[in-house]
Amino acid sequence: MKKKIALVLAITLLLSMGLMACKPAAETPSDTAAPSGDGAPVAKQLVAQIGPNPETLDPALNSAVDGANYILFAFDCLLNVDKDNKIIPGSAESWDVSEDGLVWTFKLREGLKWSDGSPLTAQDFVYSWKRVAAPETAAPYGETVLGMVKGFAEAAAGNPDALAVSAPDDTTFVVELDHPCPYFDKLAAFQVLSPVNKATIEANGDAWATKPETYICNGAFYIAEWVPSSYILFKKNPYYWNADAIKLDSMKMLLIEDPNASYAAWQTGEAMMIKDVPTAEIPSLRGNPEFYIEPLLGTYYISLNDSLPIFSDARVRQALSLAIDREYVANTLMQGTYTPATNFVGPGVADWNGDFYDNANGGKPYIDVTNHAANLEKAKQLLAEAGYPNGEGFPTVTYSINDAGYHKVVAEYVQQAWKELGINVKVDVVEWATFTPMRRAGDYEISRNGWLCDYNDPSNLLELLYSTNGNNDGKYKNPEYDALLDKAAAETDPETRSGYLHAAEDILMADAACIPVAYYNEFYLQSSKITGAWHSPYGYWYFQYADIAE
Amino acid sequence: MAVYIVKRILLAALTIFLVATITFFLMNLVPGGPFVAEKSISEQAQAALKEKFGLDKPLIVQYKNYMLSALQGDFGLSLKQRGRTVTDIILSKFPVSARVGGIAVLTALVVGIPLGSVAALKRGTWIDNLIIVIATCGIAFPSFVICTVGMYVFGVYLGWLPTLGLTTPTHYILPVFALAFYPTAYITRLMRSSMLDVIGQDYMRTARAKGLSQFVSLFKHALRNAILPVVTYIGPLLAYALTGSFIVEKIFVIPGLGKEFVSSIANRDYTVIMGTTIFLATLVILMNVLVDIVYKIIDPRIQLK
Numbered sequence: 001m002k003k004k005i006a007l008v009l010a011i012t013l014l015l016s017m018g019l020m021a022c023k024p025a026a027e028t029p030s031d032t033a034a035p036s037g038d039g040a041p042v043a044k045q046l047v048a049q050i051g052p053n054p055e056t057l058d059p060a061l062n063s064a065v066d067g068a069n070y071i072l073f074a075f076d077c078l079l080n081v082d083k084d085n086k087i088i089p090g091s092a093e094s095w096d097v098s099e100d101g102l103v104w105t106f107k108l109r110e111g112l113k114w115s116d117g118s119p120l121t122a123q124d125f126v127y128s129w130k131r132v133a134a135p136e137t138a139a140p141y142g143e144t145v146l147g148m149v150k151g152f153a154e155a156a157a158g159n160p161d162a163l164a165v166s167a168p169d170d171t172t173f174v175v176e177l178d179h180p181c182p183y184f185d186k187l188a189a190f191q192v193l194s195p196v197n198k199a200t201i202e203a204n205g206d207a208w209a210t211k212p213e214t215y216i217c218n219g220a221f222y223i224a225e226w227v228p229s230s231y232i233l234f235k236k237n238p239y240y241w242n243a244d245a246i247k248l249d250s251m252k253m254l255l256i257e258d259p260n261a262s263y264a265a266w267q268t269g270e271a272m273m274i275k276d277v278p279t280a281e282i283p284s285l286r287g288n289p290e291f292y293i294e295p296l297l298g299t300y301y302i303s304l305n306d307s308l309p310i311f312s313d314a315r316v317r318q319a320l321s322l323a324i325d326r327e328y329v330a331n332t333l334m335q336g337t338y339t340p341a342t343n344f345v346g347p348g349v350a351d352w353n354g355d356f357y358d359n360a361n362g363g364k365p366y367i368d369v370t371n372h373a374a375n376l377e378k379a380k381q382l383l384a385e386a387g388y389p390n391g392e393g394f395p396t397v398t399y400s401i402n403d404a405g406y407h408k409v410v411a412e413y414v415q416q417a418w419k420e421l422g423i424n425v426k427v428d429v430v431e432w433a434t435f436t437p438m439r440r441a442g443d444y445e446i447s448r449n450g451w452l453c454d455y456n457d458p459s460n461l462l463e464l465l466y467s468t469n470g471n472n473d474g475k476y477k478n479p480e481y482d483a484l485l486d487k488a489a490a491e492t493d494p495e496t497r498s499g500y501l502h503a504a505e506d507i508l509m510a511d512a513a514c515i516p517v518a519y520y521n522e523f524y525l526q527s528s529k530i531t532g533a534w535h536s537p538y539g540y541w542y543f544q545y546a547d548i549a550e
Numbered sequence: 551m552a553v554y555i556v557k558r559i560l561l562a563a564l565t566i567f568l569v570a571t572i573t574f575f576l577m578n579l580v581p582g583g584p585f586v587a588e589k590s591i592s593e594q595a596q597a598a599l600k601e602k603f604g605l606d607k608p609l610i611v612q613y614k615n616y617m618l619s620a621l622q623g624d625f626g627l628s629l630k631q632r633g634r635t636v637t638d639i640i641l642s643k644f645p646v647s648a649r650v651g652g653i654a655v656l657t658a659l660v661v662g663i664p665l666g667s668v669a670a671l672k673r674g675t676w677i678d679n680l681i682i683v684i685a686t687c688g689i690a691f692p693s694f695v696i697c698t699v700g701m702y703v704f705g706v707y708l709g710w711l712p713t714l715g716l717t718t719p720t721h722y723i724l725p726v727f728a729l730a731f732y733p734t735a736y737i738t739r740l741m742r743s744s745m746l747d748v749i750g751q752d753y754m755r756t757a758r759a760k761g762l763s764q765f766v767s768l769f770k771h772a773l774r775n776a777i778l779p780v781v782t783y784i785g786p787l788l789a790y791a792l793t794g795s796f797i798v799e800k801i802f803v804i805p806g807l808g809k810e811f812v813s814s815i816a817n818r819d820y821t822v823i824m825g826t827t828i829f830l831a832t833l834v835i836l837m838n839v840l841v842d843i844v845y846k847i848i849d850p851r852i853q854l855k
Contacts, residue, residue, distance in 0.1 A: 228642070
């Protein structure tokens with residue numbers, strides 16, 4: 001009888017053992033970076049966490065910040081962004097713009113190579129850019145980065161060859177624009193427009209970007225291993241044109257989703273840098289020299305659905321905006337990980353001669369966030385003027401959020417703040433997959449919103465309120481505002497263009513077209529041993545130039 | 551027995567078909583879609599994506615297409631993890647979850663069965679009480695609490711155990727502990743109560759009366775009958791343990807299947823939802839058939855029809 005009991009156990013055992021025998025790639029040792037050729041005894045490996053498993057690493061398909069960061073390690077665009085956010089040469093050693101701003105000519109470096117050693121020419125850029133425009137690629141950023149290129153509409157409709165990009169010779173790449181775009185150099189440095197290898201894509205389809213052996217790239221690093229939801233191992237690419245400047249032998253990017261798990265990896269020393277720090281730890285990390293809070297180009301704001309009669313009066317919108325104590329929200333509720341917003345376009349966004357923020361509203365903030373009592377008084381007065389003294393007659397409104405980050409605490413605060421005006425707010429928590437479609441469809445009353453800049457230009461934010469913009473969730477419609485943005489888009493003189501953009505922000509703020517609440521910051525932990533790396537206000541870590549101090 | 555197995559397989563096929571059908575229509579009823587992002591994807595790009603994945607067709611056509619290719623073993627491409635097939639995702643992640651889960655189930659059995667038996671034999675003593683307290687804790691503590699406390703104490707505070715990934719055998723300790731705690735406790739309690747039941751039976755008194763030692767009577771006569779409820783429990787337990795746990799995998803950064811189940815639903819990654827659900831359903835049914843057969847071996851009185 002014992003035998004039979006043993007049999008039961010044996011079946012279970014065998015089952016588990018059999019499964020144990022299926023050894024997946026996850027088991028292969030990862031720290032196999034070979035010592036570099038310069039005779040260094042130990043291979044230098046940087047271990048960091050900058051996000052969970054990326055959905056895709058195909059430059060054309062990616063729309064996530066962490067995905068873009070990995071693409072930045074593996075690819076080299078025509079142009080690059082340096083430590084001071086200036087545009088510098090990348091795969092192109094120089095570039096020219098025609099007088100009318102419509103023809104951009106990029107001169108590629110001689111002897112560029114892919115990570116498999118094959119030559120990379122201007123034709124590869126032609127192929128890659130047309131691929132981004134082609135409808136079958138379904139690139140989420142296609143229109144953002146190529147919308148101003150001549151022939152884009154036709155290309156997007158199914159004829160990619162209509163896109164006016166060409167390669168007169170192997171090292172010359174020419175782009176013709178439909179209308180001037182003063183920030184086109186910034187787009188030429190944007191990851192979506194990285195060159196991709198035609199041979200591997202044609203041979204492997206979409207799967208090319210999922211396997212290290214087919215992931216041909218041209219940047220500082222190539223991918224040696226990718227175990228989804230575990231890690232990506234980058235190794236130095238010997239074929240990169242500037243390989244001499246790269247000091248690391250490899251970078252291991254841990255793909256961690258849970259902030260507590262990444263924090264444990266930091267505490268145990270397994271990670272030298274983590275992006276996802278649990279918010280509960282922030283108070284105890286203050287003053288720690290390895291804890292950083294750095295600005296991002298982006299604004300956390302509230303959208304009011306202007307298509308509803310109750311929000312059609314600018315005085316009502318203004319009152320709701322002024323009733324919010326932004327200093328309290330950013331510094332207390334959000335634990336100083338955000339900065340109170342006084343304008344819609346925050347600090348760091350470039351103007352023609354410096355910072356757009358410093359030049360806005362004649363150098364004064366639009367909202368004086370330091371004097372909340374006065375703002376609240378003004379809000380009450382405006383609401384009374386609009387016909388709702390003490391909120392009388394104002395219906396109960398619903399504030400929709402998805403449950404992530406600080407959205408809930410902010411929503412609860414807003415509920416309290418608007419109660420001061422006599423307005424009742426209901427908070428509605430919506431699941432992520434339905435949240436953005438609902439907001440886009442205008443199927444809400446009030447909603448949290450936010451935008452991180454794709455490229456450093458105020459138009460990237462201001463366009464969000466353009467009447468026909470796909471992200472104009474508030475359905476704000478002001479012909480005067482639209483006209484100013486149209487004028488700015490057609491203008492080649494940077495100073496005049498800047499004037500139009502400032503005038504547009506004046507209208508936006510006077511109208512309270514949306515309610516800016518706070519500016520995004522990034523908070524993260526990084527070991528002091530990492531040198532030479534920097535964090536850009538786009539949310540990327542430039543680890544490719546890093547070194548590790550002993 | 552053979553007839554029984556054939557019958558079970560046919561029934562299993564029908565069950566899986568129904569599970570697939572119901573899942574397909576339910577997931578499409580849920581609002582939202584796979585192609586959402588904070589920044590709007592242009593109408594044109596959305597339409598192109600839908601066309602690429604066949605989501606532009608009427609639902610019933612999509613259903614027909616899906617079922618036809620699934621029958622041929624093609625479970626499609628993930629809508630979110632671009633370029634990866636569902637089969638790829640399952641095949642690369644299941645072994646990882648299965649290894650951790652398999653070890654956990656084994657641990658639960660090896661610890662739970664003796665613990666429950668001892669508790670029953672020493673009924674009413676401090677040993678029994680202690681085991682019951684531990685078992686109650688095991689049932690009451692949610693796995694995320696065990697994960698976080700284990701991670702903090704052994705990983706961060708004491709620094710004895712690694713908390714990230716599965717590279718060495720020591721990496722398995724914390725996740726296996728977290729996964730095995732609940733089933734161990736459950737098996738202990740099952741074992742204790744069924745053992746108590748069996749010990750009170752007449753044949754046990756007979757065994758003792760004819761002079762068998764307590765040890766022999768327990769292992770020869772009692773255990774075999776007392777283990778039946780545990781065997782029933784092992785079937786579904788194995789199916790669920792082998793396919794992984796969302797929480798344990800997320801906290802210990804294990805690239806397993808458990809995370810795919812949950813995130814595919816949140817992401818509306820339709821093909822992955824279908825693939826993982828069909829996979830789990832198949833596994834549950836398979837385990838149940840296995841359990842039935844094992845039952846028959848342990849207790850010849852049971853007739854399989």
